[in-house]
Amino acid sequence: MEECSLTLPPSRPFRPCHLPLRGSFCEGGFYRTAVNSAEERTSPMNDIRYLTDHYDEKIAAINALDAPLNFVFITDMHNGLARKKLPGFGDREFGNTTDHIRSIQYILDRCPGISCVVNGGDIGNDYWPSAEGIRSTYKETMDALYALSVPVHCCIGNHDDATAMAEQEKDNAIAILPDEMHKICMKYNPTAENYYFTDLPGSEWRFVLLNSCDRPYRIGANGRFIQDYPLEISNEQAVWLETEALCTDRKILVFSHAPISNVGIFGSIGRGGGYVRTHDDTLNSSRVYTALRDCPNVKALICGHVHYDNLLYRDRLVMVTSQCAFVQEWAPSCPKREYGTITETAFDVFSIKGELMQITRFGAGTDRAATLLR
Template identity: 25%
Template sequence: MLIAQITDIHLGFEPDNPAEFNRKRLDQVLRHLIDGPNRPDVLLATGDLVDRGDVDSYRRLANALSACPFPVFLCLGNHDDRTHFTQQFPHIPVDDGFIQYVVPLDGLRLIVIDTLEPGRHGGAFCAARAQWLSARLQEDRDTPTIIVMHHPPVEVGIEWMNTHPDEPWVARFAETIAGHGQVQALICGHLHRAIVAPWKGTTIAICPSTAPQVSLDLSPIDPDKPDNRPMIIADPPAYALHRWTRHGLVSHFDTADEHVMLAKFDQNLQPLVRALVSERPT
């Protein structure tokens, strides 16, 4: 099974521009997924779907995603608005006011959770959400499960975007999934970079954004002393492909730019391909 992921679309960053930069980048990624060699079985869009939470941007997002010939499942990030989102995506389940739901797939379960707290940039995971997730994990302890969320509960070293490991929501989330060996991975966004990290006995895969990326700078930052470091960079729009097999989840990250071909599978490379394949067990 192939699960594609896009994240941090930030549609509506230029609210008065119908041909805005972020929409062009989103369309570029979607074309790669739809027309490329790796068409997924499902697509996850993991938060910060729009930039200002406005209805019109969600309408344009729904229009863009309508081109997808595969199911699309969405979760919310800190730039999103639950009320305006549900107006344009009424088919996405809402539970107790939160955008949280289960997606049963072939031999796999996706649990989408809501880490939005209005007015806060970082994540949130209250007692009500913890109770809901705990119940979903308890009801099926056998099926391999992936939790889909916007905010990664891990410190990655980019100080101005970090999640502090002592944040209360992180502790509550960790406590909720503790002892649930069926949780194979967490799929997240928010950081606008491709990052993979071990965490609490599972693995976090963080997808780069379709919108511009965050600069990789792991040096300390002083909020009181601007130092002119790059923060947002115009790297190509990107996405993830998560390949689920009986051996687990393998995550690939790619950009939607054209890739310059240096070699192709022709008669010159056929002996190499044959040799490599022949070395594998049948």
């Protein structure tokens, strides 16, 4: 079997992180769907039928539901962190985020009711020990997302600032600070901040996109970034949430990278490798959660970060987390992921009709459904 083409530094930086795999990055299965020719196998625009050949039944179910609100949620793509060459396919790398994103367009072309895509953050490979390499994976992801035929709304992930690699390499230029991050992934954000809300045209819904990595970037006495805790919602953002974002008659869905509350979410407890520990609560989350809990128009909280499917109810709020979109199995109960198969990716189409929130999974994992209690 050919070697995985992963690019990693000799040693990884320390940070609160949940990326370890069961086994190596090179574990995986085999490509199931033949392509037409050797030229097609190695062309820049890869054949993605090994993904889309499995989509039609789910597309039909989404259209049959005829929900007034539909959107795609994809999170934790970590583009470039886990790719693999398979025998018989030359230099083609599977596990390619751009292929997964291109497959979303297949769905959009057949589901005219989908209004937008929401990206939950952690978009690239922040383990690449160079500023140019890291940014190339971010640009590749966002170029693919912006090529889609609907707006793409983004949350920022804790891996997106690359400050840990900046510390490891003793090179501040590696870090991607908020202003640069804004240019990379906030095309549809009408504000200068990295958090915002958008009222979906022709609907009764407001999407609030929080920045759960809204932390200070301080330089220490050694001239390098102080490794502050990576998950935080600033007081300024909390005030904006309380006085602007939640002040509406519209129904509200709230998105963030990290959970606003870790209570009851698998991944927020435990001591094993790969688990998000109990100290991983987002700073200022108590204030923010209280504001969301006390606003009757807030219906659900949707996030990523924990690389696991959770669905639970707290204070009559629906709380949803979704699997990472890249190839990883960090816990025994994670779905099997195989390169070159439909399980290589994982993302959802959310459909809301009345009290029903239907969550249709494309890729590894299963469909889910929730009842909106508010």
